[in-house]
Every structure is written in structure tokens, then in C-alpha cells.
Amino acid sequence: DAQAKDNYRWKMAHQWPTVHVYHRAAEDFVKRIEERTRGRLHIDMYPAGQLFGMREIPEAVVNGAIELGMAADVGYSGYAQTVAALDLPMLAPDSASAFRLLDGEFGKTVIDELAAKGMTHLAWIDYGPMNLLTGSRPVKKPADLEGLRITVPGGLFADAISALGGTPVTTPPADHYLALQRNIVDGILVGPSSMSTRKLHEAQKYLTVVDIARPVHILTANTHALESLPPDIKAIVREEARSLREAVAAQTEAENAKAIALMAAGGIVVHEVPAAEIRQWREKLMPVHAKFAAQLGATGQQLLSLAAEAQ
Amino acid sequence: MEHVLAFGGLILLLMLGLPVAFALGATAVALLLIHTGNLYDTTQLAIAGFKSIDSFVLVALPLYVLLGESFAAGSISQRLYRSASALTQHMRGGLGIATVSSCGVFAAISGSSMTNAVTLGRITIPEMRARGYDKGLAAGLVASGGTLGMLIPPSLAFILYSALTDTSVRDLFAAGLMPGLLQLALLILFLLVMARIPASQPAVSWNERLSALFTAGWALALPIIVLGGIYGGVFTATEAAAVGAIYVIAVNFLTDRDFDLGALWRSVRLTVETSTRLLSIVIGSSLLGHSMIILQIPQQITAAVVALSLPPMLILIGLLLVLTLLGCFLDPISITLISVPIIFPVITAFGFDPIWFGVLLVMILELGMITPPVGMNLFAIQSIMDDLRTTEMWRAALPFVGVSAVAIIVVLMFPEVATWLPGILR
Amino acid sequence: MWRVLDRSLEMIELFFFTISAVAVVAMTLSVSADVAIRSTAGSSPGWLSDFPTFFNITLAFTAMAFVFRRRQHIVVDVLLLNLSPRARRVANIVALCIAQVYFIALFWGGTQVAWRSYELGNMSFTSVEVPMFIPQAAVPLGALLLVCEGVAQLAKALRGDA
Ligand code: NA
Ligand code: NA
Numbered sequence: 001d002a003q004a005k006d007n008y009r010w011k012m013a014h015q016w017p018t019v020h021v022y023h024r025a026a027e028d029f030v031k032r033i034e035e036r037t038r039g040r041l042h043i044d045m046y047p048a049g050q051l052f053g054m055r056e057i058p059e060a061v062v063n064g065a066i067e068l069g070m071a072a073d074v075g076y077s078g079y080a081q082t083v084a085a086l087d088l089p090m091l092a093p094d095s096a097s098a099f100r101l102l103d104g105e106f107g108k109t110v111i112d113e114l115a116a117k118g119m120t121h122l123a124w125i126d127y128g129p130m131n132l133l134t135g136s137r138p139v140k141k142p143a144d145l146e147g148l149r150i151t152v153p154g155g156l157f158a159d160a161i162s163a164l165g166g167t168p169v170t171t172p173p174a175d176h177y178l179a180l181q182r183n184i185v186d187g188i189l190v191g192p193s194s195m196s197t198r199k200l201h202e203a204q205k206y207l208t209v210v211d212i213a214r215p216v217h218i219l220t221a222n223t224h225a226l227e228s229l230p231p232d233i234k235a236i237v238r239e240e241a242r243s244l245r246e247a248v249a250a251q252t253e254a255e256n257a258k259a260i261a262l263m264a265a266g267g268i269v270v271h272e273v274p275a276a277e278i279r280q281w282r283e284k285l286m287p288v289h290a291k292f293a294a295q296l297g298a299t300g301q302q303l304l305s306l307a308a309e310a311q
Numbered sequence: 312m313e314h315v316l317a318f319g320g321l322i323l324l325l326m327l328g329l330p331v332a333f334a335l336g337a338t339a340v341a342l343l344l345i346h347t348g349n350l351y352d353t354t355q356l357a358i359a360g361f362k363s364i365d366s367f368v369l370v371a372l373p374l375y376v377l378l379g380e381s382f383a384a385g386s387i388s389q390r391l392y393r394s395a396s397a398l399t400q401h402m403r404g405g406l407g408i409a410t411v412s413s414c415g416v417f418a419a420i421s422g423s424s425m426t427n428a429v430t431l432g433r434i435t436i437p438e439m440r441a442r443g444y445d446k447g448l449a450a451g452l453v454a455s456g457g458t459l460g461m462l463i464p465p466s467l468a469f470i471l472y473s474a475l476t477d478t479s480v481r482d483l484f485a486a487g488l489m490p491g492l493l494q495l496a497l498l499i500l501f502l503l504v505m506a507r508i509p510a511s512q513p514a515v516s517w518n519e520r521l522s523a524l525f526t527a528g529w530a531l532a533l534p535i536i537v538l539g540g541i542y543g544g545v546f547t548a549t550e551a552a553a554v555g556a557i558y559v560i561a562v563n564f565l566t567d568r569d570f571d572l573g574a575l576w577r578s579v580r581l582t583v584e585t586s587t588r589l590l591s592i593v594i595g596s597s598l599l600g601h602s603m604i605i606l607q608i609p610q611q612i613t614a615a616v617v618a619l620s621l622p623p624m625l626i627l628i629g630l631l632l633v634l635t636l637l638g639c640f641l642d643p644i645s646i647t648l649i650s651v652p653i654i655f656p657v658i659t660a661f662g663f664d665p666i667w668f669g670v671l672l673v674m675i676l677e678l679g680m681i682t683p684p685v686g687m688n689l690f691a692i693q694s695i696m697d698d699l700r701t702t703e704m705w706r707a708a709l710p711f712v713g714v715s716a717v718a719i720i721v722v723l724m725f726p727e728v729a730t731w732l733p734g735i736l737r
Numbered sequence: 738m739w740r741v742l743d744r745s746l747e748m749i750e751l752f753f754f755t756i757s758a759v760a761v762v763a764m765t766l767s768v769s770a771d772v773a774i775r776s777t778a779g780s781s782p783g784w785l786s787d788f789p790t791f792f793n794i795t796l797a798f799t800a801m802a803f804v805f806r807r808r809q810h811i812v813v814d815v816l817l818l819n820l821s822p823r824a825r826r827v828a829n830i831v832a833l834c835i836a837q838v839y840f841i842a843l844f845w846g847g848t849q850v851a852w853r854s855y856e857l858g859n860m861s862f863t864s865v866e867v868p869m870f871i872p873q874a875a876v877p878l879g880a881l882l883l884v885c886e887g888v889a890q891l892a893k894a895l896r897g898d899a
Binding site: 324325326327328329330331332333334336337339340341344350351353354355356357358360361364365366367369370372373374377545546549550552553554556557576579580582583584586587588590591592593594683684690693694700701702705 | 754757758761762764765766768769771772776786789790792793794796797798800801804805809810811812813814815816817818825828829831832835836838839840842843845846847849850872873875876877
């Protein structure tokens, strides 16, 4: 029985469909942990929201219903207010600088708050930038958003759309396709790979590539479960989480470009906002940063100055 | 062993007369506790149970039930009934055909099959019975007609399948239409050829028909408002339920002097009863789905079929049979989430058309809505008919299970039924 | 004494049933108001579409016990119809005992989850943030009512006055 005592069986849940490259990366993560621990840690994977969706994954991790969970940052924001900082519009000009922020004091603030709630942060998972998909007219400058109802995941994304002059609405994900198809909303703010896997472009006409925000997904472990592992297994989990992050990051840009190309081939008119015009979008969006800082007080202010220093 | 316990245990609890909702939940708890031996694991059932109701799409259920209840409570329903009689009484099976066709129209509004059955059932079953239709036939007809909600676009089942498999929603919607109409035609054929329906009556004059139609104007405006609002981009199907309910209640107050606040409160109370009966089953069913996923039961059964060394077509048929078996016990969302990630790679590896398979899957899910012991549409009908025992409901559903099976076999043998329309629209 | 207890339980169940009826009215009104405001003013407050889901959760969990008391839940009667009254009574007692497994598990698990949400300050995803323990409390509350109702029915069945 001594051996059985040393064996661990974990559950891991995520929200990506199995056809997504991220799922394959997650499968590799699980497989390599099992190989390197010689089966002492076996992880059952539950993909595609089979067990829990984005909203429940952090809750399931906190309650120990699963040991590992990977979900969009928004999913964690109910527990940790600072997570919202990851959704701040135009926080970093590109993915590399965004990750530098996450690896520094900025990211640590979020990690500490997650830890206080019983979740150990294992990796930031690149999701790629959020962009605009619209149906009634192309959006080339912020003024084009005037009067358009745009579906957002809520929170700071809603503030961002308001700041740009549009009207944010939150529609449940199950209703997105039909709401877009029937013009109940005029567009959606989401990442291109989600647009393409969820076929939202079939119901719309125009894509605006302006990289409004760069939210991330977060891989976390139930702290109690992680701490009860022997040190060597724990180290392997952490190392493999790092590899998972790198495997995803290496593919995100290509996946993003592939999704945009696929939609363009499907008849979507793509408008890439020229670098020179980004500034006028950014200026419109800055009040969102101020509002965020006001809501979070000293911590919010500190997060913003950390972000400013990094620029 | 756990497989036997999962399916056998549930049947045993149902036979003991435990309410279906609690039998599902108790089986889920027992499976999980036996599997893990840890009471603490029930926390995940609490999370899963909360999650099963924590969705805006489900808000449509009580709202549509309220629409149906307030419709049935006012004279608006009798006027619709008189108008339907005047228009159809000279045709054999006319009212039945009108009922199934309205299921088809409602399917173009709602993406769910249970709301379809419960709403139309409340409106049409009393009418059919008053006209001499057998209680079981009326119940079976609406339970079965309701399943069109998933096949005729829009359909939440297709949207979920698309997200899981990277297939086109547009193609899936287009592919579902012809099989949906085929099933509708088969239902009408069954009604005319095989069912015992009341004989036709002499036709009434066109004047009478027009005046009956006129008095039912308020009722006939309802689908126009709802369809117009949805397709005109004013509201979603869920929101349409609330707008429709408010409309019906307002019409009742304006045109029916017997409809007072007391009558409204009675409709609301009936809405709570019906919704609670169905929502408690939705909770129990998702919990059972959750436990089965944790125990990997459906995954193992499916994997066993895939591993057989048989020709692709036989494997496909085997998989469809497994899905049918799962359909007897689980709800469509659980089945899709559990099975598609395992089955889909196999289907594409064999070179089958993923759109065609999507349609077959949804048709099987529909079939599962009317197969005992756990058939959500059967429960939906039972929840609005006080004098219909389970035994009667199951017997009534049997011929309609046959009709659905015929439709599935046709689409299996002639994939063009599904793939033709998306092909020409592409 | 027993009568008084049973009667009080019924009143409590009826209270939550009535709350659920109010929830249905509130759902209908807020969804319609959402549509009305959106189509006249262009946008509507987010809580109008967020709260109906909470009302639905309240309805689903807290009205269950009263519906159980009135024996309005859907039951499979295939076997029951062929049993003698005595055998039916035994089946009922066994069924009520097994149902307790579900009720207690839901109560216990639901309490854990809601309590943790309270402890950690978990907030909802809605535009007007609500502490999650409030809607989540519907689960253990509904389950507790079911535990009590189950016990009451068991007592009646054992005394033979059911
Ligand atoms: Na439909
Ligand atoms: Na079934």
C-alpha cells in the first residue's frame, strides 16, 4: 500500500474545444507530467467545459473539486479584483511587453491575490489580442462605433467600448451567434481565434484589427493539493506548466494570423488600424485606466504606475 | 460494475416511485461517493447543480411556461380554439396537422425542445382533447413535435456542436432544415394513416370562418409579434417569451372580464409548479451527467465501440446506438459534451461528412427527448397534464419514437437529405 | 406537537413557494423592461438581464420542497401500479430514505460552496456585482427544506397516515 500512498490522481478542467491547438498543448502537459513522474501523478483531463465552464473553473479549484484549472482571466475576477488589471485596454503594445509585465511586480500582485484565495498560479496562457467584429458597418476609427451595440464579456471591456463611443451589451455566450446573426447586437469584442472557432464571422462582415486589450488565461492549482505533493513532483508540475505556457505562446501569434486569414477568405473585410492611428484609440481608452485605479485605490494606482514604468 | 450501478441503480430508484428529479440526483451522489469514497466530493455536485440553472438561456423556461399558462387561463384560448375548429374541422386530422405545423413554426423561434413542448402543449393539448383526440395521442404528438425545436434552425444543439468541432454553424443550420421538414412530413403522414383521429365534420361557411378568424385576431397576432420581433432584431428568443407573456396577460385583462388579478396569480403559481418540476429534473440530470463524466462511463463505452475492428459504417451505426442508449438516460447537453470530443476524431478519420454527422447526432438527441425512462419532453408534457400517468405517456410516445427512428434511418441512408441544402447555399 | 411542527414546515415551504412566484413576476418584468429600454434608449442597465438568472435559481431550488409535499413532482408509476398497498408503502419508505442521500449531499456540498464564497469574498460576474454566496445559498436552503420535508413524509409513512 506504500506505493498507492505515493500515487496521486488529479483532475484538470479547461474550456477549449478538443479541436483547438491549446487543447493539444494541454494534453502534452498532462502526458509529460505522467512520463516524468513515472505515473506517480496521473491527471484526468476534462476539456471543452465538459466538467466546468469558465465561470466555475476557479470556483472548482478553490473548493478542491478539481486540482488544476485553466480559464480566462475574467473567470478569476470574482475572487481577485486585481485580475481585472490584465484586461485593461492598450496596457502593453505587444505580446512580449505584456508578458514582461506579467513576469514582473505587476503579475506578482495578481498572483499574490490568487494565492490568498487558495489558488496557486502556475502559468499565464497567452490568448492573443481582443478585436472588433461588426456587421452593419466597418469600424475604421473610434467615431464609427457611435450608436453600435457591441457584445463584450463585461467588466473593463464594457468600459472600453463606452470610452470609444459605442454601447456595450453583455449577451450570454450561448446567444452570441444568434444575436449577431439577427442584428440584436451590431458587433462583438473578442479574440480572432474565438471568432473563427465559434463561427461568429459567419454572422458578420467586418473585422477591425486594433488590439484593444490582451487578456490572458490562467492555469492554477488548488494550493492544498499542490502542497501535499512530494517536492520532486511539485517541481515537475511547475516546470511543465512553464513549458505549456511557452508552447502556447509560440503558437498564439500564428493562430491569430491564421484565424484572420481564414475569416478574410470567408468574405470578412479586414481593416488593420495603421500604427500611426493607434494613438487616437489609446487616448480615448485612457479614462478606463483612471476609472480602474479609482476603483481599486492604492493597489490600482500602483499597478498602473508599474505598467507605465515598463513602457 | 459502476456501469451497471449507474444505469441499473437509476432504473431501480425510478421504479421505487422516487420522483424522477431525486432519483437522478441520488444516483449521481451514490456513483460519486462509491467512486471516491469521500463525502467532500459532493461539493462539486453543488457547483454543478448551481451551474445547471445559472444560464440566461434557461430563463426562457419559466417565461414560456407563464406565456402558456396565461394563454390557457383566458378566453383568448377559447377564441383561438373556435377559429381553429372553423378552419380545420372539415379536414381529417386537420387540428392535429395544425398542431404539428405550429410545432414547426415554434421551432423556428426557439432553440430548445423542452420549452417548445411545454408551451405548445399547454395551448394545443386541451383543444385537441376537446375535439375528441385521444389523450395519449395528443400528448405524444406535442412531445414529438416539440423535438423539432433542435433540428429546425435556430438550434442551440447545433451551436454547441459547432463550437466543439470547428464546423460551420451556417452549414449546420442549413443541413438541419430538410431533415426537420422530413420529420414534420412523417408526423403528418403518421397522423393521417396510422393514428386514430376523430372523423371530419361538415365544413362551415367562409363567412363563419372569417368571423372566427377575426375573433381570434389577438391570439393570431402573438406568433407574428414574436417572430417579427426575433427576426427583426428587436429581441432574442428568451426575451420573446417575456414580451409574449406580457402581451397575453394584457390581452386577457383587456378582452376577458373574468380574468382578474386572482386569475393572474393562479397562472403565476401554476408557472412555479410546472417550472419547478422541470427545473428539478434539469438539475438532477446534469448531476448524473457530471458523475458519469467523472467516472468516465460514457467515455469508456464509446471508446469500446471505436476500438472494434469493423467497417466504418458499422462503427458509425454502433456509435449512433450508444448515443441512443445515452439518450435514454442523459440530457442533450451532457451527451454532446461527453461524446463529441471522443467520437468526432473517429468520424472525420473515417471520412464521414462532419455536417451530416452533426445532423444525425442532433436527431438522436431529439429521439432521446422522447425515450423513457428519462425523456425531457415526456416530462414537459406530464408537467402540464394532471391526468396523464407515466405508463400512459410512455405508451403514447412509442409510435413517435418509431417515426423519429424512420427519419434518422432515412438521413443515415441518404445523406443528401442533410447535405444538399448547405451544398447549394455555399 | 407533531402536528404543529408539520404545519410550521408547510408554512415555511409555502413562504418560499410564494417567493418563487414573486421571482417569476420579477423575471418577466425585468426581461421585458430590458427589451423596452434597449429599443427606445439604445442601451439598458446590465442588471436587467443579469438578475433574471438569479431569480430562476431561487425558483428552481427553493420551490422544490413545497412541490414535493403536494406530490407534484413527476414520478414513474410503472411498477407502483402493480404493487399491493402494503408493498407500495414499503417502496415509499425505502425511496424516501434513498432521497435523503441526495438531499443531505446537496445540503452539505451547497453549504461548503456558499460558505467558501462568503469567506473569500467571491463576487458575481454581473454588471452590478453581488456577493456569490447570496444566490449560491439557494442550493443549501432548498436542500435543507427537502431534508425536512423528506423526514416529515417518512414520519407520516411510518405512522401509516400518508
Ligand atoms: Na429551433
Ligand atoms: Na430519453
